[in-house]
Structure formats: structure tokens, C-alpha cells
Amino acid sequence: MAPTSSLSPTQRRIVWAVRILLALAFGAAGIAKLAGVPQMVQVFDAIGAGQWFRYLTGAIEIAGAVLLLIPAFGFVGGLVLFATMVGGVATHLLLIGGSPVPALMLGLLSAFVAWRLRPVPWSGAAR
Template sequence: MRRVVEILTYILQGILAIMFLFAGFGKVTGIQMHVEAFNHLRLPQWFRFVTGIVELAGAALLIVGYWASTFATAGALIFAITGVGGILSHIRVKDSFKDTAMIIFLTILSFVVLIHHFI
């Protein structure tokens, strides 16, 4: 059973790394979707760039975490904190659950990976 949980955690870790690699790259390069999202959330564009760098760093930590689990713990913690901030940003502008669901989902996955590596 322990081995199954470990394999599922590695899969979740990979999903998070891929999702945040794409999201971070899109934010850093200024893809229109992310520019509009930060405008909608009433956040400055420089914060979009900083968020993108944080997401790319977290994804890199998760990838390195396949060989050294402390890096995966750090990456998952970064994503958990970033996710909570994203959820609060959506709540602040009164977005619908549909618009907030993806960041909620990714934040939950981040906490699952964090808890697995922390234990």
C-alpha cells in the first residue's frame, strides 16, 4: 500500500510540475491570457512576472525532488502558499467557483504532495 501511495505522489508531483512550468512560462513571457487575468484580479503586471518566476522555481524544485525529496517538499510548499494567495485573490474580486476551481484543485494537490514528503 505504501508503494502505491508513493507512486501516486510522484504522479501528482509530475502533474504539478508540468502545470506550473506552463503557467510560469506564460506569466514570464506575458501571454495575453495571464496579462488579462492579472488585470481582472487587480494585480500589477510586475507581480505577474514575479509569480511566474516563483512558479518556475517551484516546478524546478519538484523535478529535482524526484531524486532528493527535500526539494519536492520545498516546491510543494511554494505551490501551496502561492495557491492560497491565488485563491484569496479570486475571492477578493468575487470570482465564481468555476473561475476559482483550478487554483483550488492545484492547491489541494500541492498540500497532498507536501504532506506526503513531509511525513
């Protein structure tokens, strides 16, 4: 499979649908963290890194969601959110318990977007 420039119209629609879905999910999660929703405060208390980490995570999720929706930055957004979900899965498995499946699914979808939007290597020689 090839990067975005060679995707069929149907493939482009699928990638955009996943980008929008991820932007909505991460945007909502980020807003909940920044707004101090009690469940989010409890989760980050359980993590033990302090509430500053909740604010940082919320800001990263919102920034990643916005990047997904900007055509030139979708790849970066996918990478940022994938990395965030690697941390989320590890946090569930090692620190707080609960199911890592939602974080795993969001991470896999983010990786899919990053992979489909990966930059095309430049093969020209420098002159």
C-alpha cells in the same frame, strides 16, 4: 500515514505522479505568465498590482515546479505552490471573479505532496 521514507512502492508512485502533474501544470502556467500571454496580462491588469506581480508569480510557479522534481526539495516545492494557490483562490474570490476551483484543486494537490514529503522529526537528544 507517514512521510516518504515509509511509503509503499505504490504510494511513492502516486506521489511522484502528482508531483509530475503539478510540475507540468505550474511550469506551463509560469511560462505563460513570463511570456506575456494576453490572457495573463489581462488577469494581472484586473488584479491591479501591476505587471511586475505577473512576472513574480510566473517565476514562483516555475521555481516551485522545479523544486517538486528534485527529490530533496519536493516538500519545499509543495509548500511554495500551496501558498501560491491560497493566494490564487483568494484573488478569484475577492478581486477578479471567475471560478477558484482550478486554483483550489492545484492547491490541494500541492498540499498533499507537501504533507506526504514532510520531514521526519528528529527525536535524538543533542550531545
